[in-house]
Amino acid sequence: PQEVVSEESEEESNGVNLMGFSDEILLHILSYVPCTDLVLNVRRTCRKLAMLCLDKSLTHTVLLQKDYKVNKDKVKQLMRDIGKEIYQLNMAGCYWLPSSTIDHVTRCKNLVKLNLSGCHVTSLRLSKMLSTLQHLRSLAIDVNPGFDASQLSSECKATLSRVSELKQTLYTPSYGVVPCCTSLEKLLLYFEILDRSREGFMLSGQLMVGESNVPHYQNLRIFYARLAPGYVNQEVVRLYLAVLSDRTPENLHAFLISAPGSFAETGATKNLLDSMARNVRLDALQLPKDWINGSGLLQHLKFNNPFYFSFSRCTLSGGHLIQRVINGGKDLKSLTSLNLSGCVHCLAPESLFRKAEGYIDSSILESLVVSCCNLRHLNLSAAHHHSSESIGNHLCQLLSRLKHLLSLALPVCSITDVAASVEKPPTAPNLVPQTFGRKVRIGIQTYPKNLADQGSQKIESSVFWALMGSLRFLKTLEIIGSSFSSAMPRNEPAIRNSLPPCLRAQSVGDSEVAAISQLTYLQSLTLAQLPNILTGSGLVNIGLQCQHLRTLSLANLGMMGKVAYMSALMDMLKHCKCLRDLRLEQPYFCAGAQFFQALSHCSSLQRLCIVSRSGTLQSDAVMSFMANCLEVIMCHMFVGESLTVCKNLQQSIVRSFQAERPALNVVIFPLLHEDLTEVIRDVPMRHLDEITLFKSRVAEEPPNLWW
Helix, strand or coil: CHHHHHHHHHHHHCCCCHHHCCHHHHHHHHCCCCHHHHHHCHHHCCHHHHHHCCCHHHHCEEECCCCCCCCHHHHHHHHHHHHHHCCEEECCCCCCCCHHHHHHHHHCCCCCEEECCCCCCCHHHHHHHHCCCCCCCEEEEEECCCCCHHHCCHHHHHHHHCCCEEEEEECCCCCCCHHHCCCCCEEEEEECCCCECCCCCECCCCCCCCCCCCCCCCCCCEEEEEECCCHHHHHHHHHHHHHHHHCCCCCCCEEEEECCCCCCCCHHHHHHHHHHHHHCEEEEEECCHHHHCCCCHHHHCEEEEEEEEECCCCCCCHHHHHHHHCCCCCCCCCCCEEECCCCCCCCCCCHHHCCCCCECCHHHHHHHHHHCCCCCEEECCCCCCECCCCCCCCHHHHHCCCCCCCEEEEEHHHCCCHHHHCCCCCCCHHHCCCCCCCCCCCCCCCCCCCHHHHCHHHHHCCHHHHHHHHCCCCCEEEEECCCCCCCCCCCCCCCCCCCCCCHHHHHCEHHHHHHHHHCCCCCEEEEECCCECCCCHHHHHHHHHCCCCCEEEEECCCCCCCCCCHHHHHHHHCCCCCCCEEEEECCCCEECHHHHHHHCCCCCCCEEEEECCCCEECHHHHHHHHHHCCCCCEEEEEECCCHHHHHHHHHHHHHHHCCCCCCCEEEEEECCCCCHHHHHCCCCHHHHHHHHCCCCCCCCCCCCCCC
């Protein structure tokens, strides 16, 4: 003990003591600590930290949206200690907090921005809270069944009349608080209304009597609507749009509607678009595919300094894209985000004369790259973009010029070398996929230790390897098979069969995955339907080199009958110390003791989702994993086990860990069970939207749409 004391005193004399740093440096360090820890714990350690932890730079904005350890008592104490100092409060997705927690927000008299999306708030509680927040200008809430706008007090409506930014998630047909917000400049609407009630009754999209107050859009600058599948959502959004069609706001500069499937254009929506073409200049645009396909709309719309375009799933041809959007190569340096997901003809001159799996026109892509040189987010997934044999005109070579890219989504078939795509995928005896008939020891590689040993020059000279080398600052990468469809449903039964990958995609496998390891700053990676994954050796390279990786999603890699990459995956996981979200979708996946032992090395893991048709799991291994990984608050497993096995394991996890982890959300259920959709509707929207459901997330929304 004496030696320890002497060492500490020596450090202090040498000026190594943390308290010796300047206030500016200490404030920067403290900014990485959750606010609840700062106020309730850290500030009680010494006088200096007590002063610094209450600095305005740390208390001005309080983020609780992913503080899964926060509970009602902590929120109460936090609001009591610094409530008057809080100007921005984000509690989005705090589904585990009881509704009474919202009562403590009334202590934050100076609040300007408040996000309560995903929180339980009744009409009366909302009214009481908003009545005290006279400085509020930005609000995000959910509108659930039972919401009654007539219960809002006059003081509450006065506060709402000053709100200029509103984000509203609808779980029931309603205008919510929109009619009360007479000064709206930004309106974000998320429609999550189901077509059927829990009792099986069909719902109507008609709004309740007394809710037909006219929304006030005269000052609107940004209108955004995202629809979940279902006809009721379409009916309700048309009612919101009806007012816009009568009079288009003069200052409107962003108009975005994201709608899955078919969403037919009506006379009212056509009038709205015609009015927009005449009266406004846009900076951001997204429309349902049915509103763009076959129309000359894009030819008439005017743009100012656009920063976001989404033409997802439209039949827009490359010729129209260049002529009508980029104006024949006009300088579009302002454009930072572009979503062309599912636009099968967007890189072809004319959509009518190109097969779905034909060659792209490299001159169109080159025009796009040259004109939009500052792109940071680009989505080209869900289409067959096949490059020709022309030297220097491969899609990967052209994209390598976009040095500012932060996120990129590509189809699997677009990254293969032209020469390699015509070769037959290797089937050497020493690369036969590993089966579960033999034991696999963790730490002993049953795949080539160094993929480059098999042909370093061939791998490192590939166009995809060069692309990864040129995009050093890429944070998000998605490589998704054009034919891939997830087995995880939204509002329909689980999908049992998916289309096979195209011929071009057949050669994409381990070497391409290894190329991704060059992305040192990679934070999120999605790989889906890579047919030629034989051992998964590239995954280990990623685990070793991509130390900032936080989100990993793997789906249908290699042969469907076997999980050939299991050994490599387990070795990879040992190196993923920062991994927080893991999603695995693979038929016949065996979630056993060895897998969970390897996964236990991911000390930062918070959310786990496994989707596996005919997959199995070991209950004791899952329980041991949950006991070892103290940060895990979400465990979703949709496998091939019986309903009894799934329910027993789910109950055991909840019973053992719910008290210590207030945010714990556990769903373990047979993937092909007829009641799966009923189970999914109870999953918190935060988890459902961010990890449980598979989708491409690159350029899904404009950057910084909400905080």
